[in-house]
Amino acid sequence: MNSAQGPILRFENLxxxxxxHPAVHHLRGEVAAGSLLAVVGPNGAGKSTLLKGIVGELRPMQGCVELIGLKRERIAYLTQQSTLDTSFPIVIHDFVAMGLWAQFGAFRGFNRAAKQRIEEAIGAVGLSGLENRPIGQLSGGQQQRARFARVMLQDSPLVLxxxxxxAIDANTVRDLAALVRHWNSEGRTIISVLHDFEHVRQEYPETLLLAREMVARGSTAQVLSEENLHRARHLAEVQGDFQGAAICHDNARDAHDAAEHHHG
Ligand SMILES: Nc1ncnc2c1ncn2[C@@H]1O[C@H](COP(=O)(O)OP(=O)(O)OP(=O)(O)O)[C@@H](O)[C@H]1O
Structure with missing residues (x-):
């Protein structure tokens, strides 16, 4: 955490x-501007849910997420790759250029400087020469490179x-991780949901360990201790997964489950 800078995000009893059904509850704390923060935890721990809460896709059931000195629309948010619809007929150039929509609007032409930025972003992720290739014809790793180029054009102080x-190859991970480091060195705050602890230990100074609640938060070496990981696994097991109840839409049972969860 870069304590020299003030917070860019604050969670208040979130x-x-x-x-x-609560998926993550009673989160408190701040994220300093310029942080490079990993969010880890077992499956169903609420990691993606937390990102959705930060961008405002989910409204808090309780408490709030406060953005400091930043509008929600400015956040760059890369969802899980499985959410990308690759059947949509769009070529790499136009896909990446969407990163500039917030600045130029969707239907206005790009000026020369913008065109250059698009070209540079495509080059930075190693996709030069493939500008006119439909995204559906790219490998998973290339698609992820294109999505990173789009994030780059958003030029956001906060990247999720x-x-x-x-599910991408080691070379692509290496290249994209270098880009993330570069964005952070430019002063951007990065919050990444990750599963690979080895990667987190190497790349992320700070970690938040979630298991529906905050298990630990602080320096990565301390947070990823055997004891904390054991506690997170245990919490995940005893709290179970709410998905079954969420799908059945049985209000009485929902209320019962929520109460049990709350007291459990
Ligand atoms: N759209 C949804 N509707 C209902 N329940 C949901 C929805 N999305 C997630 N959940 C539930 O919320 C809980 C937290 O899910 P979330 O996706 O945030 O976990 P995660 O930590 O990102 O998991 P994973 O590592 O498996 O991606 C889970 O119980 C999940 O089933």
Whole structure:
């Protein structure tokens, strides 16, 4: 955490969830501007939910997420790769250029400087020469490179990455991780949901360990201790997964489950 800078984000007793089921609850704390923060935890721990809460895709059930000196629309948010619809007929150039929509609007032409920025972003992720290739014809790693180029054009002070390296090759991970480091060195705050602890230990000075609640937060070496990881696994097991109840839409059972969860 870069304590020389003030916070860019503050969680105040934040509870987020779906259909009245809390998925992450009672989060408190701040993220300093310029942080490079990993969010880790077992499956279903609420990591993606937290990112959705930060961008405002989910409204808090309780408490709030405060953005300091930043509008929500300015946040660059890379969702999990599985959410990308690759059947959509769009070529790499136009896909990447969408990163400039917030600055230029969707239907206005780009000026020369913007065109150059698009070209540079495509070059920075190693996709030069493929500008006119439909995204559906790219490998998973190339698609992720294109998505990173789009994030780059958004030029945001706060970048949220949800499992950015899920199913991609080692070379692509290396290149994209170098880009993330570069963005951070430019002063941007990066919050990444990650599963690979080795990667987190190497790249992220600070970690938040979630298991529906905050298990630990601080320097990565301290947070990723055997004891904390054991506690997170245990919490995940005893709290179970709410998905079954969420799908059945049985209000009485929902209320019962929520109460049990709350007291459990
Ligand atoms: N759209 C949704 N509707 C209902 N429940 C949801 C929805 N999305 C997630 N959940 C539930 O919220 C809980 C937290 O899910 P979330 O995706 O945030 O976990 P995660 O830590 O990102 O997990 P993973 O590592 O498996 O991606 C889970 O129980 C999940 O089933």
């Amino acid at each position: 509870t987020l969830g779906y259909n009245r 990455l949800d499992e950015p390296y899920g």
